[in-house]
Amino acid sequence: MTKRRWRWLVTAVFLSVAIHVGVFLLWDVLRSKYPPSSPVETSVTIIDLAIIEPEPEPEPEPEPEPEPEPEPEPEPEPEPEPEPEPEPVPEPVPEPVPEPEPSEEQRLDQFSPEVLSYTRQVLLRIQRTPQVPYHLRGRAQLRFVLSPTGQILDLRVIRSSGDARLDQLAMDHIRRAAPFPASPNQEDSEFNFEYVTSSRR
Numbered sequence: 001m002t003k004r005r006w007r008w009l010v011t012a013v014f015l016s017v018a019i020h021v022g023v024f025l026l027w028d029v030l031r032s033k034y035p036p037s038s039p040v041e042t043s044v045t046i047i048d049l050a051i052i053e054p055e056p057e058p059e060p061e062p063e064p065e066p067e068p069e070p071e072p073e074p075e076p077e078p079e080p081e082p083e084p085e086p087e088p089v090p091e092p093v094p095e096p097v098p099e100p101e102p103s104e105e106q107r108l109d110q111f112s113p114e115v116l117s118y119t120r121q122v123l124l125r126i127q128r129t130p131q132v133p134y135h136l137r138g139r140a141q142l143r144f145v146l147s148p149t150g151q152i153l154d155l156r157v158i159r160s161s162g163d164a165r166l167d168q169l170a171m172d173h174i175r176r177a178a179p180f181p182a183s184p185n186q187e188d189s190e191f192n193f194e195y196v197t198s199s200r201r
Contacts, residue, residue: 114184114185115184115185117184118181118183118184118189119191121180121181122146122180122181122189122191123191123193125177125180125181126173126174126177126193128177129173129176129177131173131197132169132172132173134166134169134197136163136165136166136169136197137197137198138161138162138163138166138196138197139161139194139195139196139197140157140159140160140161140166140167140170140194140195141157141158141159141192141193141194141195142155142156142157142158142170142171142174142192142193142194142195143155143156143158143190143191143192143193144156144174144190144191144193145188145189145190145191146180146183146188146189146190146191147183147188148182148183148185148186148187148188149179149182149183150178150179150180150181150182150183151178151179151180152174152175152178152180153188155171155174155175157170157171158192166195166197169195169197170195170197173195174193
């Protein structure tokens with residue numbers, strides 16, 4: 001039993017006892033003050049107060065359960081980025097085919113008749129120059145420049161024979177052929193000459 005019910009029970013018992021005591025006291029006073037002339041049957045009804053239990057308090061209504069929060073919608077997965085297209089492979093550029101070197105006749109055809117005649121005079125002058133005795137074998141390419149008067153302005157080896165003595169022998173041969181004829185166009189002239197030797201005793 002709860003504490004509140006105990007209080008109701010104690011109160012009810014106390015009231016019941018008080019009413020009984022009060023009824024007996026009242027009846028005793030009245031009998032002594034007003035004696036009955038004849039015996040009177042007196043009936044006393046004792047009211048027994050039933051213990052009335054208080055109505056139980058209504059139970060509190062249960063609080064409604066909170067509605068579940070809606071689950072957040074899953075974020076859409078990002079679309080994959082498209083793969084970059086492969087760069088086109090450039091086609092290999094064919095290497096240029098070197099043009100064949102012109103022949104001696106083709107090179108000579110590029111010049112005027114006066115230049116061709118002067119070139120023949122210079123080469124003939126070199127061929128007619130006597131060679132010194134030697135015991136070497138090989139070839140060396142030379143380049144020399146002549147002034148308009150036929151003097152040597154520059155002389156050098158452009159492809160060595162591999163033997164410094166043979167290179168020097170070729171340059172000395174050109175020097176011995178000077179002076180050369182004067183140029184017909186009064187300009188410096190450049191020549192390439194290949195000096196070839198075979199072994200001699």
